[in-house]
Amino acid sequence: MKKIGIVLLMLFLASYTYAQDDYARTSPAQNPKPKAQGPSFTDKLFFGGGVELNFGNDVTVLGLLPMVGYRATERLQIGAMITYRYIEYKNLNYSANFWGLAPFSRYLIYRGLFAHVEYETLYGDWNGNDNPFFVNSFFVGGGYMIPVGRNGFASVYLLYNVIDSEYSIYSNPVIRINFGLGF
Secondary structure: OHHHHHHHHHHHHHHHHHHHHHHHOOOOOOOOOOOOOOOOOHHHEEEEEEEEEEEOOOEEEEEEEEEEEEEOOOOEEEEEEEEEEEEEEOOOOEEEEEEEEEEEEEEEEEOOEEEEEEEEEEEEOOOOOOOOEEEEEEEEEEEEEEEEOOOEEEEEEEEEEOOOOOOOOOOOOEEEEEEEEOO
């Protein structure tokens, strides 16, 4: 009887070691192991923009500037703004609509402080003769980003347009304030 108990114990241990060996030989698809996951593509996106309101004696500017961006690294952000502006020159009795695109890159330096470069091209009727054309601006500068709530931000920019054009709507320095989600 004692011999049967020892044989059964040996068979049990043999089957147990075989099961352990079989488990180790399974493919990763059969036995997936948890992987360390970083943020997904959508987690790295941020959205925002601004509204431009400029009411002066000679010129009125109304603008919408929606923005989408991507955090390429912990410090580097890239993105683009689609721009729309309505401009009215009161002393010239002239108004026009302008559309544009402004890709940008932003590098976070330290605790909300960032460097910013942006290339904007605007399309519109710049001289009032129904002959629309493009006007380009290249901004360099920086700003400061402040977290607002759990996932929002507010940014203030101080930029300088390094392309001097007679049709530019900007006078240096350009000060901008934006708000967004996805900080």
